[in-house]
Amino acid sequence: MGKKLPPDQLKLYERIDEILFYKWDPIGISDTNWARDEYQSYLPKVFSMAMESQSTAQIAEYLTLVTTESMGLSEARGHDTAIAKLIMGVKESLGL
Numbered sequence: 769m770g771k772k773l774p775p776d777q778l779k780l781y782e783r784i785d786e787i788l789f790y791k792w793d794p795i796g797i798s799d800t801n802w803a804r805d806e807y808q809s810y811l812p813k814v815f816s817m818a819m820e821s822q823s824t825a826q827i828a829e830y831l832t833l834v835t836t837e838s839m840g841l842s843e844a845r846g847h848d849t850a851i852a853k854l855i856m857g858v859k860e861s862l863g864l
Contacts, residue, residue: 776864780819784811784818785808787858792847795841819859825852829848831848
């Protein structure tokens with residue numbers, strides 16, 4: 769992220785990073801820390817989507833697109849929707 773975020777937004781950014789690695793984890797690497805930065809390239813986009821919308825649909829669609837188009841894996845829409853809901857729940861809990 770190129771600019772410094774306010775503390776509440778920074779907390780959301782960090783939580784989304786954790787969610788992508790530990791919960792979304794489409795390639796199954798979260799049981800090791802050697803690839804802790806594996807999904808960080810998707811983090812700015814997911815964070816922006818979370819900040820700009822109240823809808824989980826856009827985030828879920830993006831996660832599905834990344835999984836299928838970028839990673840060449842099978843679609844897991846239900847999982848991606850659950851992850852998007854988790855992200856938006858964290859946003860709400862932080863009062864953003």
